[in-house]
Amino acid sequence: MYARPLARLIEQLQRLPGVGPKTAQRLALHILKRPESEVEALAQALVEAKKQIGLCSVCFHLSSEPVCEICRNPNRENNTICVVADSRDVIALEKTREFKGKYHVLGGVISPMDGIGPEQLTITPLLRRVSQQQPKEVILAISPSVEGETTTLYVGQLLKPFTKVTRIAFGLPVGGDLEYADEITLARALEGRRELD
Template sequence: MALHILKRPETEIQALAQALIDAKQQVGLCSVCFHLSAEPVCEICRNTNRDDHTICVVSDSRDVIALEKTREYHGKYHVLGGVISPMDGIGPEQLTIQSLVRRVSQQKPKEIILAISPSVEGETTTLYLGQLLKPFTRVTRIAFGLPVGGDLEYADEVTLARALEGRRELD
């Protein structure tokens, strides 16, 4: 990348440098969902065309970007800012869980989708949030399983077991 940049005209490089500085100075967190945002409230939260009744909970802004790329999800998000990990001194208090609970009790969404990686810490966070949010509304989690184009016979035991756990009725 450095070599590529060196070959570009100087004006372009200046614009890029300015963009980086602007990003650093202006981008903060959305006050509603904690996704990266240059405004106090992010574009996704402000978008009135999006479904207000569904909140998808992710650990990181990167996950929002990944999910947005699919164009399959039209609800709102909530970014936790990490996962529960006592070894790193991260408990529920260090994440945006309190804000999430407040948001859920005020907005009363119809569904909360938990989309957190199935690592030991991610799984614990999912279980914790499940217990916390179930009294308010319907809580679901995304399924984990076989990659599209993957052959059953080449899937490993761990993935297969997860896929079995997350099986569903044929519709």
């Protein structure tokens, strides 16, 4: 159906998260229509990003330096650490411009079905960091899936002897209807309620 190089390109694009066969085909055909210089620039950007981006030695967020910009920033609050599962969560939280502290990226969530236990995550470095830095608060900002809840409870219990441990509130999205919300979301929304200002 496809020439071998095109089939390989589609196959590789399908490996990306959220890219199915049709999207992979559409992307591949788009790439082939672009000037060779643009395709080379894309390929070069991919290779450079893979070679130059690693993990921050402090918080394990993506970084092109040994210590990321957030950890190096003297204007960030050192007394609050927000624990997230993935660098995507850091990016999402940073877009809000609300959190002024620092982060710790676990590198995933505890998921025995996927063979991911606490030892595969950056929990030990987190405990070491918290015991050394003694922040006033650690905020657990992990998605409320079954695995996320397991991770939150596990990490929370380990951190409680060192500092105040909180978790982000969960609830209804803006514009959402109560009748379409699941029971867990509604329960979290009720738990996270606060007094009107």
